Amino acid sequence: MTTSTVGLAPSTVQPWRPFTCRVKTLRRLSPSFLRVTFASEELRDFADNGYDQRFKLIFPAPACGFEKLPAGERWYSELRSLPEEEQCRVRTYTVRAVRREAGEVDVDMVLHEPQEDREAPAARWALSAEIGAELMMLGPDARFDGPHGGLDFNAPEGAELLIGGDETAAPAIAAILERLPVTARGKAFIEVPEAADALALDAPPEIEVHWLAREGADWGTRLIPAVTEAAASLRIAPALETVEDIDVDIETLWDLPEQTAPSEAYVWIGAEAGVVKALRRVIRQDLGLPKECGAFMGYWRAGRDAD
Numbered sequence: 503m504t505t506s507t508v509g510l511a512p513s514t515v516q517p518w519r520p521f522t523c524r525v526k527t528l529r530r531l532s533p534s535f536l537r538v539t540f541a542s543e544e545l546r547d548f549a550d551n552g553y554d555q556r557f558k559l560i561f562p563a564p565a566c567g568f569e570k571l572p573a574g575e576r577w578y579s580e581l582r583s584l585p586e587e588e589q590c591r592v593r594t595y596t597v598r599a600v601r602r603e604a605g606e607v608d609v610d611m612v613l614h615e616p617q618e619d620r621e622a623p624a625a626r627w628a629l630s631a632e633i634g635a636e637l638m639m640l641g642p643d644a645r646f647d648g649p650h651g652g653l654d655f656n657a658p659e660g661a662e663l664l665i666g667g668d669e670t671a672a673p674a675i676a677a678i679l680e681r682l683p684v685t686a687r688g689k690a691f692i693e694v695p696e697a698a699d700a701l702a703l704d705a706p707p708e709i710e711v712h713w714l715a716r717e718g719a720d721w722g723t724r725l726i727p728a729v730t731e732a733a734a735s736l737r738i739a740p741a742l743e744t745v746e747d748i749d750v751d752i753e754t755l756w757d758l759p760e761q762t763a764p765s766e767a768y769v770w771i772g773a774e775a776g777v778v779k780a781l782r783r784v785i786r787q788d789l790g791l792p793k794e795c796g797a798f799m800g801y802w803r804a805g806r807d808a809d
């Protein structure tokens with residue numbers, strides 16, 4: 503899991519800060535997506551960076567809600583050293599939309615069915631979410647005058663785009679497509695549990711959007727072949743790099759360049775880590791896409807919780 507190094511009670515304006523908020527509206531967009539609109543005065547300072555801006559949702563601890571949530575630079579390590587029942591649960595989500603003037607932030611949460619032996623705090627919260635429920639966020643502070651971090655889409659101008667993801671990345675892909683210049687060109691593939699999960703999107707005219715319904719098949723069944731085929735026709739100047747293998751059951755798959763370089767193609771992939779691993783092997787290793795030309799991110803791992 504990616505965590506911020508910024509504390510929960512900064513004395514000066516920091517890139518990220520905590521926000522207290524309440525659920526204002528709940529809208530079931532489709533069988534698998536719930537749009538949660540959070541609202542509060544504090545959210546008037548939530549930065550509207552668009553693209554794949556990630557942030558943290560902080561869920562109440564089973565025994566004491568937010569009472570023992572630590573503050574300060576070392577908040578996350580202090581949180582993890584509390585007794586389990588007193589620990590707030592932290593999960594990574596994408597900012598789907600920000601309306602600063604109204605103090606509102608939208609988050610599209612996937613309603614995955616938690617297995618009996620898994621706590622799945624985010625999914626359980628979403629499945630029983632109620633208007634007025636209090637939640638904490640750790641997100642980008644608009645008062646900070648500089649880059650906030652947590653934005654991973656970084657395509658060079660004019661590059662042909664190949665974007666792929668599963669339902670957990672659908673909010674990021676939708677927000678990326680909305681912010682792209684009208685001249686952007688390429689393809690986007692979004693694998694979702696069922697056909698009814700294909701949502702309306704606002705994409706530039708030269709971006710082909712393909713919703714791929716899994717309909718009960720394994721994760722990646724539709725995404726891997728579709729993205730592999732599209733990648734084969736990208737104009738890639740292959741790099742002679744060794745692509746290090748990553749054990750996705752032990753490490754987080756998060757393969758990003760420090761900076762992108764001008765190039766004819768740019769690839770962005772976010773999905774279940776095993777699926778991303780397979781696509782990274784094809785695109786980075788077999789086709790030789792240089793590290794500077796793509797982002798490969800395991801958004802979650804089947805069978806493992808985000809802790």
Ligand SMILES: Cc1cc2nc3c(=O)[nH]c(=O)nc-3n(C[C@H](O)[C@H](O)[C@H](O)COP(=O)(O)OP(=O)(O)OC[C@H]3O[C@@H](n4cnc5c(N)ncnc54)[C@H](O)[C@@H]3O)c2cc1C
Nearest residue numbers: 595596611612614622623624625670803804805806807808
């Ligand atoms: C940068 C980033 C942005 C993200 N943005 C979003 C977003 O906008 N919307 C969104 O819904 N998710 C998003 N995710 C994914 C989300 O963080 C994970 O799905 C998270 O694990 C859910 O937490 P949980 O408490 O429900 O389950 P966990 O406690 O983390 O896991 C419990 C069990 O559920 C399984 N599981 C977790 N997620 C899923 C899933 N989607 N489908 C099926 N099984 C699952 C795990 O493998 C595990 O077995 C994002 C992740 C990252 C890294």
